[in-house]
Amino acid sequence: MNSLKGNKLYFIGVGGIGMSGLARYFRRRGADVAGYDRTPSELTNQLQSEGIDVQFNDDPRMIPEEFREAAPNEVMVVRTPAVPLTSPLLKYWEERGARILKRADVLGMVTEDQRTVAVAGTHGKTTVSTMIAHLLTVGKVRCNAFLGGIAANYGTNVLLNDDAVVNVVEADEYDRSFLKLCPSESVITAMDPDHMDIYGTPEAMFDAYTEFAILCDGPVLVHERIAGHFKERSQVTTYALGSSGTPRAENLRVVNGAYEFDLYAEDHALTGLRLGMPGRHNVENAIAASTVALRLGVTPELLRQGLASFKGVSRRFETRIAGPQVVFIDDYAHHPKELDACIGSVREMYPGKKITGIFQPHLFTRTRDLAADFGKSLSALDELLLLDIYPAREEPIAGITSQWLLEKVPMEAKKCVPKASILEELGQRDVQVVVTLGAGDIDRLVPSIERLLNERYRP
Numbered sequence: 407m408n409s410l411k412g413n414k415l416y417f418i419g420v421g422g423i424g425m426s427g428l429a430r431y432f433r434r435r436g437a438d439v440a441g442y443d444r445t446p447s448e449l450t451n452q453l454q455s456e457g458i459d460v461q462f463n464d465d466p467r468m469i470p471e472e473f474r475e476a477a478p479n480e481v482m483v484v485r486t487p488a489v490p491l492t493s494p495l496l497k498y499w500e501e502r503g504a505r506i507l508k509r510a511d512v513l514g515m516v517t518e519d520q521r522t523v524a525v526a527g528t529h530g531k532t533t534v535s536t537m538i539a540h541l542l543t544v545g546k547v548r549c550n551a552f553l554g555g556i557a558a559n560y561g562t563n564v565l566l567n568d569d570a571v572v573n574v575v576e577a578d579e580y581d582r583s584f585l586k587l588c589p590s591e592s593v594i595t596a597m598d599p600d601h602m603d604i605y606g607t608p609e610a611m612f613d614a615y616t617e618f619a620i621l622c623d624g625p626v627l628v629h630e631r632i633a634g635h636f637k638e639r640s641q642v643t644t645y646a647l648g649s650s651g652t653p654r655a656e657n658l659r660v661v662n663g664a665y666e667f668d669l670y671a672e673d674h675a676l677t678g679l680r681l682g683m684p685g686r687h688n689v690e691n692a693i694a695a696s697t698v699a700l701r702l703g704v705t706p707e708l709l710r711q712g713l714a715s716f717k718g719v720s721r722r723f724e725t726r727i728a729g730p731q732v733v734f735i736d737d738y739a740h741h742p743k744e745l746d747a748c749i750g751s752v753r754e755m756y757p758g759k760k761i762t763g764i765f766q767p768h769l770f771t772r773t774r775d776l777a778a779d780f781g782k783s784l785s786a787l788d789e790l791l792l793l794d795i796y797p798a799r800e801e802p803i804a805g806i807t808s809q810w811l812l813e814k815v816p817m818e819a820k821k822c823v824p825k826a827s828i829l830e831e832l833g834q835r836d837v838q839v840v841v842t843l844g845a846g847d848i849d850r851l852v853p854s855i856e857r858l859l860n861e862r863y864r865p
Contacts, residue, residue: 413437413438413480413481413482414437414438414439414440414472414473414476414480414481414482415429415432415437415438415439415440415481415482415483415484416439416440416441416442416469416473416481416482416483416484416499416504417429417439417440417441417442417483417484417485418441418442418483418484418485418486418489418493418495418496419441419442419443419485419486419488419489419509420440420441420442420443420450420453420458420460421441421443421444421445421446421447421449421450421453421460422443422486422488422509423449423553423554423555423556423563424486424509424513424552424554424576424578425441425484425486425509426449426450426452426453426563426564427552427553427563427564428484428509428512428513428516428552429441429453429458430453430456430458430564430566431516431550431552431564431566433456433457433458434566434568438472438473439458439459440458440459440460440461440469440470440473441453441458441459441460441461442460442461442462442463442464442468442495443460443462444462444464445462446462449563450462452562464493464494464495465494466494466495466498469495469498478502478503478504478505479505481499481502481504481505482504482505482507482512483496483499483504483505483506483507484506484507484508484509484512485506485507485508485509486508486509487508487509487580487581487583487799488798488799508581508583508586509583510578510581510583510584510585510586510587511586513552513575513583513586513587514586514587514588516550516552516573516575517573517575517587517588517589518588520550520570520571520572520573521571521572521573521590522572522573522574522575522587522588522589522590522591523535523538523572523573523574523575523589523590523591523592523593523698523702524575524576524577524584524587524589524591524592524593524618524622525538525574525575525576525577525592525593525595525694526577526578526579526584526592526593526594526595526615526618527593527594527595527596527597527629528579528595528596528597528598528599528600528741528743529595529596529598529739529741529743529744529747530595530596530687530690530691531554531576531577531578531593531595532553532554532555532576532719532722532738533555533683533688533691533718533719533722534593534595534691534694534695535551535553535554535574535575535576536551536553536555536557536718536719537683537691537692537695537716538551538574538695538698538699539551539553539557539565539574540557540559540712540715540716541695541696541699541704541708541709541712541713541716542572542574542699542702542704543565543712544704544708544709544711544712544715545699545702545703545704545705545708545709545712546704546708547571547572547699547702547703547704548567548569548570548571548572549565549567549570549571549572549573549574550564550565550566550567550570550572550573550574551564551565551573551574551575552564552573552574552575552576553565553574553576553719554576554578555719555720555721555722555738556719556720556721557717557719557720558717558718558719558720558724559715559716559717572702575587575589577589577592577618579600579601579611579614579615579618580601580604581604582604582614584614584618585614585617585618585621587618587621588621588623589621589622589623590622590623590624591622591623591624591625591626591627591698591701592618592619592622592626592627593626593627593628593694593695593698594615594618594619594626594627594628594629594632594636595629595691595694596629596631596632596743597611597612597615597632597635598741598742598743599611599775599776600741600772600776601772602771602772602775603769603771603800612635615635616635616636616638616639619636619639619642620639624641625641625642625643625701626639626641626642626643627642627643627644627645627653627694627697627698628642628643628644628645629644629645629646629690629694630644630645630646630649630651631646643697645690645693645694645697646690646693647686647689647690647693652670652671652672653669653670653671653672653693653694653696653697654669654670654693655667655668655669655670655689655690655692655693656668656670657677658686658689660754660755661680663684663755664680664681664682664684665680665681665684665686665688665689666678666679666680666681667679667681667689667692669692669693669696671693671696671697671700672697672700672701674700674706676706676709676710679692679696679710679713679714680710680713680714681713681714681716682713682714682715682716682717682718683716683717683718683722683723684718684723684725684751684755685723685747685748685751686747686750686751686754687747687748687750687751688718688723688751692713696709696713699712721736721737721738721849722737722738723735723737723748723751724736724737726852726856727856727859727860729863729865730865731838731863731865732837732838732839732840732859732862732863733756733759733838733839733840734839734840734841734842734855734856734859735748735752735839735840735841735842736841736842736849736852737841737842737843738843738844738845739843739844739845740767740768740772740843740844740845740846741772741776742776742779742780742782742783743783745765745780745783745784745786745843746783746786748841748843749761749763749783749786749787749841750786752839752841753786756838756839759838759839760788760789760837760838760839761787761788761789761838761839761841762787762788762789762790762791762832762835762837762838762839762840762841763784763787763789763790763791763840763841763842763843764791764793764823764828764832764840764841764842764843764848764851764855765784765790765791765792765793765843765844766793766794766795766796766825766843766844766845766846766847766848767780767792767793767795767796767808767811767844768795768796768798768844768845768846769795769796769797769798769800770795770797770800770801770802770803770806771800771803773795773806773811774803774806777810777811777814778814780811780814780815781811781814781815781816782816784815784817784820785815785816785817787817787841788819789817789819789820789835790812790815790817790819790820790821791820791821791823791828791831791832792808792811792812792815792820792821792822792823793808793822793823793824793825793828793844793848794807794808794822794824794825795807795808795811796844796845796846796847796848798846808822809822825848825851828851828855829851829854829855829858832855832858832859833858833862837859840855840859842855
């Protein structure tokens with residue numbers, strides 16, 4: 407990878423969470439970096455402030471002159487699967503004869519160079535990989551980290567260290583991207599059926615995870631409930647909350663609004679650990695992250711400090727308001743199992759309170775394939791405000807709408823609400839705990855909802 411110093415990399419979709427991390431990595435290593443994204447965002451603002459040229463028009467004439475005038479073998483183009491093959495920019499670089507790679511291929515190249523911990527799973531992988539990166543940083547183990555979310559402790563999706571001894575990467579199963587990686591060790595958090603538009607069947611997705619585990623050179627840490635898929639692979643260890651094996655957590659309790667627990671991880675027994683991030687499911691994530699961190703040389707005392715100081719990940723059970731009259735939590739949950747974990751944790755932390763959920767379904771195919779499970783999961787709320795389906799990369803599917811999904815939610819207090827009307831709808835309701843849920847652009851509503859609730863319920 408050092409051979410790329412002085413070369414040029416052009417990212418199509420540079421504002422994506424994974425793409426922006428790679429752009430920063432190569433910029434840090436001396437390459438010239440530029441790219442395109444559809445709309446400005448906080449991430450693209452940060453890239454521009456770091457000297458990366460970002461264009462928001464897909465006209466090839468807007469590509470920086472030094473890239474257009476460079477010889478084709480001097481430019482490597484990185485694309486995300488979210489960008490259509492009909493993109494004028496992609497066509498331009500194809501005609502120029504530039505080398506074009508998917509993001510996963512390039513991340514795979516990065517992981518060839520150095521010891522790499524790869525965290526996979528249909529949910530939990532962003533929190534676990536971010537927690538590992540934080541524990542290593544606090545524990546003075548130098549790392550690069552490529553994360554699928556914004557680490558609240560650092561305000562970024564990538565941690566870079568010129569003297570890194572290990573990479574921490576989020577291994578994404580979408581488009582089979584994680585099969586491009588070269589992990590030294592890995593964590594697999596969950597394997598609930600998802601991305602059937604890619605895999606076709608749950609069994610095909612399970613097979614891909616098995617292949618991912620085989621790619622890993624060293625130990626594989628998997629959640630206890632999915633261990634049966636990896637019986638043929640050696641060096642597999644399971645983890646779970648309340649498990650009889652190790653690693654495991656025991657004696658879980660809520661103390662002054664935070665979870666405390668005892669951890670038994672291989673050669674370590676640590677009592678009275680305190681997790682800075684809320685959510686029962688995040689204690690399970692902490693078991694996995696702590697086990698990896700201890701293996702990589704983090705001392706028990708610094709691990710204790712790291713867990714207590716971990717602030718979590720933006721939009722992963724992120725508490726925006728925790729007042730006496732109203733609580734507002736924002737979460738990325740977009741799969742039924744993630745909804746179960748989030749809503750269950752809210753119930754545990756705020757027993758007896760009315761929970762109002764605002765959910766934006768993500769993808770027509772996921773909504774169609776998991777509709778019954780979505781209905782069951784959402785019915786755990788006290789009231790539901792359902793937004794239109796966020797299409798992302800997909801075209802609409804006839805008959806698959808939010809109204810269609812709403813009819814599958816067995817509860818009375820439910821309503822489809824246009825995104826533009828959500829503030830008015832909330833303003834008419836007496837709320838106690840509000841939870842925004844979804845992986846689309848619902849995050850753009852969060853600041854406005856926070857302002858509304860703060861003004862209405864100001865102490």
